[in-house]
Amino acid sequence: MNDRISPREFHASEGVSDWRVVFDGARAHFSSGSFEKGAALVFAIAELADAAGHHPDVELRYSSVTVRLISHDVGDISRRDLALAQRISEAADELGIAADPSRVQVVQIAVDALDIPRVLPFWEAVLGYRQDGDEDVVDPLGHGPNVWFQQMDAPRPQRNRIHIDVSVPRDEAERRVAAAVAAGGRIVNDAFAPGYWTLADPESNEVDVAPWRDDSD
Structure with missing residues (x-):
């Protein structure tokens, strides 16, 4: 079933103000305030998911519930x-649990490599991860950030080759960039903004801040 929906279509739909599309799907962070209320929401989600035949990833914490939705058969978000x-x-609304979209984010580690097939198995082994496609290794338990390997065309001395990617909602991205600059960072490259900004800390270690994907992605 190819019912893929673009991030723009998703966000333009009714009833999804709690949700934001980031690198790995649509996410929502619900502030339950207690484990008991969070567990009640998880139980409700389980019933809804079983009825729909479509199951999200759910993380229950003492005072919050985070939910991720993605359709693996289309490799993206869908109308399901x-x-x-x-x-x-x-x-969540019936249970009196509010969402906090500003808490939605995904962190991944990006490794620039000249020979990805040689480099990737090392990271798969040392992290205890599993390979996912040709360019990623992922935590099979879903706890740690995935590692993405970016193809380099030539050696790049005098510059770090591992950086962090932080995917945040589009309406949160500029605030996050401004906070990082105020904390001592600097903008290295904003030519692709608002698609993403490359920032660096005071010692030139880099991080990309990227909002949810454009409709063209």
Whole structure:
């Protein structure tokens, strides 16, 4: 079933103000305030997911619940994710649990490599991860950030070749960049903004801040 939906279409739909599309799907962070209320929301999500035949990733913490939706058969978000997101938000509202979209983010480690097939197995082994496609290794338990390998065309001395990617909602990205600059960082490259900004700390270690993907992605 190819019912893929673009991030722009997702965000333009009714009933998804709790949700933001980032690197790895649509996410929502619900501030439950207690483990008991969070567990009640997780139970409601489980019932909705079983009824829909479509299951999200859910993380229950003492005072919050984080939910990720993605359709693995299309490799992206779909209308199934949209429908389930709407129902989950309705369930959270009925339980009196509010969402905090500013807490949505995904962190990944990016490694620039000249020979990805040689470099990738090392990181897969040392982290205890598993390979996912030709350019990623992922935590099979879903706890740690994934590692993405970016193809280099030529050696690049005098500059770090490992950086962090932080995917945040589009309406959060500029605030996050401004906070990083105020904390002593600097903007290295904003030519692709608002797609992404490259920042560096005071010792020139780099991080990319990128919002949810454009409709063209």
